Amino acid sequence: MSDTPPPGSFDPDGLDPAIIQAIVSGGIPHYGALGVQFVTAGRNAATLRLPYREDFIGDPETGTLHGGVITTLIDSVCGIAVFMAMGRLLPIATLDLRIDYLKPATAGLDVLAVAECYKVTRSIAFLRARAHHEGTPDDLIATCASTFMLGSSGEVPFPRNAKVPQ
């Protein structure tokens, strides 16, 4: 059993987390390059995991991860939390992202990122996110405040033919 509880309850009328799982595991090239894993998604929230890899080290003496890879994980989980809050997949774009690095990630440990979309207006979604290691949700590696544009002119970020498991 996972020791990180789902951050939001599942809304049966909302977006099926299986759709998100399918996107994370197959639809986005950079997720594949990083090995990002889907953990859970709820009513307006989501959790992703980044398995530790030496490729992502920012300081070779300590083995701690580079901030840039934490930024990528947090940007990703925020986008998914927007989809969950909207209850559908729609074109979105990150407007801004402020990340505070509270402590270095510990070498060898996976990182979990949790995002909550706490307000949605006609055009903008407002989010908070945090990153921590498994089992220590209060010992934060990073926190984030971000906003996303809704219905940006782009396309939903996954291939049209992405396979969604039944």
Added chain:
Amino acid sequence: MTLLDAVRRAKETGDATHVVSAIPYFRFLGLQVGRDAEGSFCQLPEDPRLIGNPRLPALHGGVVGALLESAAIVELIMTSEAEILPKTINITIDYLRSARPILTFARGSVTKHGRRVANVRVEAWQEDRAKPVAAAHAHFLIA
């Protein structure tokens, strides 16, 4: 070679490549550094692995963020009088345009170099320097 050795070498030679090649995540991204009359800059060559939205297509926003943070660190290391290993305190990224999956540049400028903290602004662009795809400002602990 330790990271501080790499910083020392980069400052002696004026070539930030020494720093980039010492950091595994920079190698993973394929980050490169260049130098012109304005100073050092970073560039990220075209690479399909860095795509975050295959439908547009667009670079992953996190990769653009990583490029900005990297360019800020490189600028700080190369322009600081001392040999420093900047630690990122925070970074605020504004996404200005969709970044296409093509060669992308970033250059930082140090707004203030204090005793313990440095403030750095940084911009990323693609084909047209006048149309940045993203901008950021960041604080670094340098002591």
